[in-house]
Amino acid sequence: MKLVVAIIKPSRLEEVRQALNSLDVHGMTVTEVKGYGRQKGHSEIYRGTEYAVHFLPKLKVEIAVDDAIADAVSTAIRDAAQTGRIGDGKIFVLDLLAVTRIRTGETGASAL
Amino acid sequence: MTGFKTPLKIAGGVALASLLLSLPALGQDAAPAEEVAVTLSEGVSADVVFILNSLLMIIGGILVFWMAAGFAMVEAGMVRTKNVSMQLLKNVSLFAVACLMYYLIGYNLMYPLGNWAMGSDETGGYLGAFGIAILEAVGITADSADDFSYAATSSDFFFQVMFCATTASIVSGTLAERIKLLPFLLFTVVLTALIYPIQASWKWGGGFLDSQFGFLDFAGSTVVHSVGGWAALAGVILLGARRGKYNADGSVNAMPGSSMPLATLGVFILWMGWYGFNGASQLAMGSVGDVADVGRIMANTNAGAVGGALAALVLTAIIYKKVDLTFVLNGALAGLVAVTAEPLTPGLGTATIIGAVGGLLVVFSVPLLDKLKIDDVVGAIPVHLFAGIWGTIAVVFTNPDATLGGQLISIIIVGIFVFVVSFVVWFILKSIMGLRPTAEDEDLGLDKAEVGVEAYPEFK
Numbered sequence: 007m008k009l010v011v012a013i014i015k016p017s018r019l020e021e022v023r024q025a026l027n028s029l030d031v032h033g034m035t036v037t038e039v040k041g042y043g044r045q046k047g048h049s050e051i052y053r054g055t056e057y058a059v060h061f062l063p064k065l066k067v068e069i070a071v072d073d074a075i076a077d078a079v080s081t082a083i084r085d086a087a088q089t090g091r092i093g094d095g096k097i098f099v100l101d102l103l104a105v106t107r108i109r110t111g112e113t114g115a116s117a118l
Numbered sequence: 119m120t121g122f123k124t125p126l127k128i129a130g131g132v133a134l135a136s137l138l139l140s141l142p143a144l145g146q147d148a149a150p151a152e153e154v155a156v157t158l159s160e161g162v163s164a165d166v167v168f169i170l171n172s173l174l175m176i177i178g179g180i181l182v183f184w185m186a187a188g189f190a191m192v193e194a195g196m197v198r199t200k201n202v203s204m205q206l207l208k209n210v211s212l213f214a215v216a217c218l219m220y221y222l223i224g225y226n227l228m229y230p231l232g233n234w235a236m237g238s239d240e241t242g243g244y245l246g247a248f249g250i251a252i253l254e255a256v257g258i259t260a261d262s263a264d265d266f267s268y269a270a271t272s273s274d275f276f277f278q279v280m281f282c283a284t285t286a287s288i289v290s291g292t293l294a295e296r297i298k299l300l301p302f303l304l305f306t307v308v309l310t311a312l313i314y315p316i317q318a319s320w321k322w323g324g325g326f327l328d329s330q331f332g333f334l335d336f337a338g339s340t341v342v343h344s345v346g347g348w349a350a351l352a353g354v355i356l357l358g359a360r361r362g363k364y365n366a367d368g369s370v371n372a373m374p375g376s377s378m379p380l381a382t383l384g385v386f387i388l389w390m391g392w393y394g395f396n397g398a399s400q401l402a403m404g405s406v407g408d409v410a411d412v413g414r415i416m417a418n419t420n421a422g423a424v425g426g427a428l429a430a431l432v433l434t435a436i437i438y439k440k441v442d443l444t445f446v447l448n449g450a451l452a453g454l455v456a457v458t459a460e461p462l463t464p465g466l467g468t469a470t471i472i473g474a475v476g477g478l479l480v481v482f483s484v485p486l487l488d489k490l491k492i493d494d495v496v497g498a499i500p501v502h503l504f505a506g507i508w509g510t511i512a513v514v515f516t517n518p519d520a521t522l523g524g525q526l527i528s529i530i531i532v533g534i535f536v537f538v539v540s541f542v543v544w545f546i547l548k549s550i551m552g553l554r555p556t557a558e559d560e561d562l563g564l565d566k567a568e569v570g571v572e573a574y575p576e577f578k
Contacts, residue, residue, distance in 0.1 A: 050372070051372075051438050051440060051442065052372035052373075052374050052442070052444070053372070053442060053444055053445065053484050053485075053488075053497070054438070054442075054484055054485035054488065055370040055371070055372040055485070055488065056372075057371065057372040
């Protein structure tokens with residue numbers, strides 16, 4: 007099993023969700039995060055003082071998937087989240103050791 | 119980025135000078151109407167005059183009270199989320215303290231009605247009467263009224279107590295986010311029991327500034343607004359800036375406010391309350407002339423805000439290439455403060471320009487205070503002190519009874535008195551109990567550290 011972690015632009019969330027739905031992936035966790043990579047921040051002026059905003063708002067989307075579809079999921083996320091401009095984000099794939107469904111106690115692939 | 123070119127400075131200066139020179143021309147009104155042959159009445163009875171005067175101050179008092187909500191919202195919006203509850207608490211409690219002290223001591227100190235403890239109406243009043251405020255008995259008649267030629271004492275007290283509370287509110291914005299509640303309230307006690315009423319008696323109580331210097335201040339550019347500003351300035355010098363605001367190399371860290379909607383709402387509330395603040399300061403509405411004057415004052419008050427807001431808007435667009443909402447808000451308030459010294463005599467155009475100069479002052483002086491490491495969170499010193507001084511001087515442009523000398527001397531006397539006494543009080547409080555919370559508490563936020571009620575508890 008794999009944990010796919012994607013840092014994406016907040017405006018792309020709905021597209022990513024729909025793309026994953028069409029792959030029959032129906033669960034995900036979304037967190038509001040701040041970050042930067044090559045996309046620098048910007049500067050603002052408040053009451054005569056210029057200040058730099060280094061961190062930009064992003065969304066972190068986490069999905070637990072079966073090994074078989076991990077690549078397809080990564081590709082789908084990339085296609086949906088891409089705008090072509092700096093700051094589109096990154097996708098990380100981690101090994102997932104165990105999964106448990108809390109309500110029923112199921113483990114492993116049937117808990118995904 | 120923040121500087122602007124010398125030619126622009128010169129052009130700006132020339133524009134300002136020509137505006138000021140044209141002020142008398144903009145004071146012109148419509149030509150007086152011809153005498154009407156038929157008069158329908160000969161005015162109203164003395165009862166009705168008393169009633170209308172009192173009504174004006176009853177309504178005015180309610181409007182000035184509403185300014186407390188305005189101050190609370192402006193300050194809540196301009197501080198960071200972790201300090202909002204504390205700011206609101208300061209606003210509610212200072213209001214209560216001010217009203218209590220004004221009842222206990224301030225009202226009679228401010229309006230001794232000739233019974234000066236020091237001085238007299240003729241030679242100059244210096245210190246008013248001591249005693250709690252006592253209203254007229256229930257259900258008075260014309261015979262038992264304190265001053266039948268004026269208005270009900272109750273309406274007068276109700277109106278005036280709100281002015282005292284307004285003065286105290288000015289101080290809380292400047293000192294936000296790094297002052298403990300107790301020393302702030304203790305200072306408020308002294309400000310509202312002694313400092314404000316004593317200097318106000320010198321003008322509005324018939325004291326020496328009024329009788330000997332011909333000082334004119336219609337609704338309080340000096341008596342209310344600059345007083346709050348001086349008290350705030352004395353406090354902020356001793357209190358120091360917020361942690362992390364100024365770096366050792368002199369650069370400034372912006373600390374944006376938590377809610378622009380609240381700040382904007384607050385300004386509109388203050389703007390509305392100001393109609394009572396200035397309009398009801400006519401203290402009379404029982405004649406054709408008086409009620410027309412009240413309307414004129416309100417129209418001019420509005421014009422001042424308009425001028426201030428627009429001046430700030432245009433200026434920030436020019437200087438910073440982007441319009442800063444907080445400056446436009448401050449500008450509107452500065453415009454209101456500027457016309458407060460004389461909202462009756464100017465024409466609408468002049469009132470707008472007087473307000474516009476107030477707005478200009480704010481845009482220039484906010485960064486200036488930062489250069490001096492004076493951390494005024496909401497801009498209360500530019501809005502109330504600087505615009506208040508300007509407004510007091512501007513009286514001479516439209517009211518022939520005012521003299522530049524009289525206005526300046528009064529500004530200086532009130533300024534020295536309020537600043538020095540405030541400084542001493544703040545200094546004593548700082549020595550006895552300290553003014554600031556601990557560094558940890560300031561970083562944690564005063565909502566958690568001192569109030570125990572977070573303004574935004576789910577915002578993690």
